[in-house]
Amino acid sequence: xxxxxxxxxxxxxxxxxxxxxxxxxxxxxxxxxxxxxxxxxxxxxxxxxxxxxxxxxxxxxxxxxxxxxxxxxxxxxxxxxxxxxxxxxxxxxxxxxxxxxxxxxxxxxxxxxxxxxxxxxxxxxxxxxxxxxxxxxxxxxxxxxxxxxxxxxxxxxxxxxxxxxxxxxxxxxxxxxxxxxxxxxxxxxxxxxxxxxxxxxxxxxxxxxxxxxxxxxxxxxxxxxxxxxxxxxxxxxxxxxxxxx
Amino acid sequence: xxxxxxxxxxxxxxxxxxxxxxxxxxxxxxxxxxxxxxxxxxxxxxxxxxxxxxxxxxxxxxxxxxxxxxxxxxxxxxxxxxxxxxxxxxxxxxxxxxxxxxxxxxxxxxxxxxxxxxxxxxxxxxxxxxxxxxxxxxxxxxxxxxxxxxxxxxxxxxxxxxxxxxxxxxxxxxxxxxxxxxxxxxxxxxxxxxxxxxxxxxxxxxxxxxxxxxxxxxxxxxxxxxxxxxxxxxxxxxxxxxxxxxxxxxxxxxxxxxxxxxxxxxxxxxxxx
Numbered sequence: 001x002x003x004x005x006x007x008x009x010x011x012x013x014x015x016x017x018x019x020x021x022x023x024x025x026x027x028x029x030x031x032x033x034x035x036x037x038x039x040x041x042x043x044x045x046x047x048x049x050x051x052x053x054x055x056x057x058x059x060x061x062x063x064x065x066x067x068x069x070x071x072x073x074x075x076x077x078x079x080x081x082x083x084x085x086x087x088x089x090x091x092x093x094x095x096x097x098x099x100x101x102x103x104x105x106x107x108x109x110x111x112x113x114x115x116x117x118x119x120x121x122x123x124x125x126x127x128x129x130x131x132x133x134x135x136x137x138x139x140x141x142x143x144x145x146x147x148x149x150x151x152x153x154x155x156x157x158x159x160x161x162x163x164x165x166x167x168x169x170x171x172x173x174x175x176x177x178x179x180x181x182x183x184x185x186x187x188x189x190x191x192x193x194x195x196x197x198x199x200x201x202x203x204x205x206x207x208x209x210x211x212x213x214x215x216x217x218x219x220x221x222x223x224x225x226x227x228x229x230x231x232x233x234x235x236x237x238x239x240x241x242x243x244x245x
Numbered sequence: 246x247x248x249x250x251x252x253x254x255x256x257x258x259x260x261x262x263x264x265x266x267x268x269x270x271x272x273x274x275x276x277x278x279x280x281x282x283x284x285x286x287x288x289x290x291x292x293x294x295x296x297x298x299x300x301x302x303x304x305x306x307x308x309x310x311x312x313x314x315x316x317x318x319x320x321x322x323x324x325x326x327x328x329x330x331x332x333x334x335x336x337x338x339x340x341x342x343x344x345x346x347x348x349x350x351x352x353x354x355x356x357x358x359x360x361x362x363x364x365x366x367x368x369x370x371x372x373x374x375x376x377x378x379x380x381x382x383x384x385x386x387x388x389x390x391x392x393x394x395x396x397x398x399x400x401x402x403x404x405x406x407x408x409x410x411x412x413x414x415x416x417x418x419x420x421x422x423x424x425x426x427x428x429x430x431x432x433x434x435x436x437x438x439x440x441x442x443x444x445x446x447x448x449x450x451x452x453x454x455x456x457x458x459x460x461x462x463x464x465x466x467x468x469x470x471x472x473x474x475x476x477x478x479x480x481x482x483x484x485x486x487x488x489x490x491x492x493x494x495x496x497x498x499x500x501x502x503x504x505x506x507x508x509x510x511x512x513x514x515x516x517x518x
Binding site: 163166167168169170171173174191192194195198199231232233234237238239242 | 391406416421428441448449
């Protein structure tokens with residue numbers, strides 16, 4: 001009698017019935033998040049688009065949220081999983097507040113919690129389909145880190161998710177430096193978001209910038225970036241090559 | 246009764262006979278071998294007097310760097326150059342072929358080649374091979390109608406653009422172009438921007454690396470700046486030098502200068518009948 005055949009649990013997990021019990025693919029997704037450290041703290045930028053496949057379905061999705069007193073989180077990927085993560089984080093902060101011991105979770109702790117959560121879900125073949133950016137300031141120490149849906153985590157002076165890795169990180173590697181002022185930081189983030197707007201099909205021209213310093217969190221009102229389409233080559237692109245495009 | 250089917254002379258080129266069978270195997274679950282992508286950053290931009298092309302110099306074979314300093318900017322005509330990304334053999338072969346066709350055309354017409362001619366020859370060749378010739382090209386040149394810059398994709402579609410990037414490092418290079426390009430750049434500003442875009446590809450993309458090649462084409466003049474920048478020099482060289490193991494005993498030394506073995510026939514009539 002073969003007792004040692006693949007366990008019922010594994011069979012169930014890989015069968016089609018069990019597929020309704022785990023995330024196979026994302027449905028409503030947010031695109032890139034870009035984050036940088038600057039002189040006084042952290043700046044995060046994300047647009048407000050929630051795509052449903054190839055449709056830009058929702059245009060008022062807030063993908064930047066504050067976590068406790070010391071951190072801000074930005075998420076790309078499945079929006080419903082982000083809402084679940086926020087529920088867990090709010091419970092975590094509440095639990096910490098209940099201790100009422102004068103101490104509160106800083107960005108390092110929240111980042112670690114997120115990493116464990118994402119990695120454990122991935123090990124159970126039921127991931128939270130997000131790439132997260134976590135930034136914060138506590139006791140003068142700035143912290144900026146990222147976690148992916150499979151649990152890959154690291155911290156750096158500038159991070160990005162999704163397309164931001166390919167389009168924004170090269171610009172940040174060239175132009176980021178220690179001691180950016182707030183205006184310079186915002187200008188740099190806007191430069192990255194503009195390139196993403198031009199070249200990422202799921203980007204929308206409505207973004208928010210979140211700032212966190214020792215004083216607290218500010219998430220800006222949504223606004224749009226100016227774009228330039230007035231190249232003379234765009235007006236009459238095939239001037240020298242009739243028939244092509 | 247007329248013979249409808251004539252036996253066609255055997256034609257060269259790609260034979261599509263096995264495509265249906267390959268598709269059937271893929272439908273049954275066979276994983277097709279993928280094309281060897283060479284990993285590249287190539288860019289082009291139009292400035293006030295002409296066109297500037299740029300390329301990195303790394304050729305990869307999977308995870309290995311096969312050639313540290315290859316040439317990706319190919320000659321098409323004295324006033325037209327073409328950068329190639331994708332399978333190296335395909336880009337070489339297709340640019341060489343069209344370059345020869347352009348030369349013959351120049352002899353036939355007695356005029357300078359036009360960029361649209363090269364464009365049409367390349368795109369119709371690539372289209373007829375339905376994307377199997379894996380060559381993604383940035384074609385640039387200056388002819389009587391002015392400066393032109395085009396991108397050509399492996400399936401045969403083309404774009405006419407003021408600035409373009411192709412290859413695995415194209416996103417890193419495009420980020421630089423989108424944030425810094427403007428109309429009416431001077432030659433030095435243009436070269437600087439192209440070099441910056443290629444460096445962005447070299448340092449941020451694993452498929453691109455080594456040096457920066459630049460080619461500036463203006464009316465009546467071209468400057469091919471091979472290894473314009475070398476930002477990846479070999480930094481460590483052992484001071485001790487390299488010698489063979491001392492156990493090797495030299496028995497006999499004979500040096501044969503190779504030039505003596507070649508007889509040069511001065512009379513020149515050898516080939517005529």
